[in-house]
Amino acid sequence: MPFPAIDPVLVEFGPFALRWYALAYIVGILLAWRYMRLLVANDRLWGGVPRPAPLEIDDFVLWGTLGIIIGGRLGYVLFYNPAYYFAHPAEAIAIWTGGMSFHGGFAGTVIAMILFAWKRGLSIWTLFDLAGCAAPIGLFFGRIANFINSELWGRPTDVPWAVVFPNGGPEPRHPSQLYEAALEGVVLFLVLMVLSRRFKLLQKPGFLAGAFAFGYGIARSISELYRVPDAHIGYLSGFLTMGILLSLPMILAGLATMIWAARRSSGAKAA
Numbered sequence: 517m518p519f520p521a522i523d524p525v526l527v528e529f530g531p532f533a534l535r536w537y538a539l540a541y542i543v544g545i546l547l548a549w550r551y552m553r554l555l556v557a558n559d560r561l562w563g564g565v566p567r568p569a570p571l572e573i574d575d576f577v578l579w580g581t582l583g584i585i586i587g588g589r590l591g592y593v594l595f596y597n598p599a600y601y602f603a604h605p606a607e608a609i610a611i612w613t614g615g616m617s618f619h620g621g622f623a624g625t626v627i628a629m630i631l632f633a634w635k636r637g638l639s640i641w642t643l644f645d646l647a648g649c650a651a652p653i654g655l656f657f658g659r660i661a662n663f664i665n666s667e668l669w670g671r672p673t674d675v676p677w678a679v680v681f682p683n684g685g686p687e688p689r690h691p692s693q694l695y696e697a698a699l700e701g702v703v704l705f706l707v708l709m710v711l712s713r714r715f716k717l718l719q720k721p722g723f724l725a726g727a728f729a730f731g732y733g734i735a736r737s738i739s740e741l742y743r744v745p746d747a748h749i750g751y752l753s754g755f756l757t758m759g760i761l762l763s764l765p766m767i768l769a770g771l772a773t774m775i776w777a778a779r780r781s782s783g784a785k786a787a
Contacts (some may be wrong), residue, residue, distance in 0.1 A: 517679050517688070522664045536681045543729035544654030545584070549577045559770035561712060563719045568638050568646070577631050582649065583628030584654075585623045591620010595758060596746055608699025618655070618736075619697045619762040641721035641777070648728030649708045655732075663693035670695070692743035707731060722777035730770030732765040 526534045552573050555561065568576070571765045581700070593601045593608050601608045629647060633640040653726045662668045669681045670690025678688030708724060711717045717724055745757040752761060 517677060519666060519679055519681050521682070524665050525715060529602055536664045537658075537661040540657035541584075541654070545577065545581055546655040547648035547657075548647075548653045550572065551653060552646045555649060555712065555718070561716055561718050563716065564638060565642065565719050565721065567642055567718075572636060572638065573646070575636075576629075576643070579613075579628040579632045580625055583624035583626070587624015587627070588616035588618070588621030591617030591623065595620065597748060600748075608692065612750075613635050622766075638698075639721055641716070641725065644725035645712075645718055645721060645723070648725045649705075649712055651732075652705035652708065656697050656705070659697035659701060661694045663691060663697070663786045669694055669744060671744055673742075689744075690742040692739055695742055696736070696739040699739055700732060704728070704735055720777045720781040722780070723774050724778060726770040726773030726775075729766045730771070730774065731766075733767035734769060736760075736763045737767070747784075 521582050522536070524537070525535055526539055527534045553570050556567050556570055556573055567643060590723065594616055597613070620710045626644075629643045630640055632638070666683055669679070669684045670692030672687040673690050674688065675690070677691065679691045680686065680688050694708070708727060710723055711727060717727075740757045740759040741755065743757075743759070745759070748783075749758050751757060
């Protein structure tokens with residue numbers, strides 16, 4: 517399939533240019549904020565468990581946005597190309613040139629949530645749960661933007677839906693960005709929605725946060741099997757990539773958190 521040529525710049529007015537990548541961040545954050553507001557406003561999901569007020573979710577948006585941007589950029593600099601940025605430190609802050617790490621953004625958002633919860637006297641695990649339920653929305657739009665930018669494409673393949681990317685050579689490749697949009701975005705969002713609404717697992721603080729970390733780690737690791745690793749890093753060993761390596765702690769931590777949250781809630785009810 518030929519690549520659908522879409523200009524990475526959505527609109528341009530003189531020196532100002534709005535790119536699809538920036539728009540993906542903006543739309544993802546706004547929709548995630550609205551979804552978190554819907555969750556905290558639904559009394560049926562909570563069963564008396566304390567939760568942030570909608571206005572506190574409004575206040576958190578700025579904290580979360582800073583965590584995503586600062587953590588995402590710092591993670592990319594440290595995890596994916598430290599030698600280059602240590603040699604060119606001024607470019608480390610040039611986020612408009614591209615280069616964001618999900619794992620760095622995840623860490624930055626966790627720090628922002630810890631600080632916000634401490635400042636406002638909120639349950640950190642409940643805030644983690646809400647952010648975990650909403651995060652796949654941003655992931656979906658981010659991966660679509662990766663596809664539009666013709667970046668992070670997949671390995672050569674002969675599947676009927678393979679795409680010839682303009683900067684990926686003449687070989688048809690897996691549209692791995694769309695695989696990630698489907699797995700990390702749509703599938704993970706639906707799973708967490710069912711867990712929160714049908715099984716009411718917001719009543720077990722920490723469980724949905726663990727489910728997000730576990731689910732993302734699995735989805736990212738699967739997608740990495742079809743994605744070409746960054747050229748300056750390559751494969752670490754065999755099929756192991758940096759993306760898989762950084763996802764393994766998330767899988768283990770997510771599983772441990774789900775078990776801990778389930779046991780803690782069961783113990784509290786028994787008492």
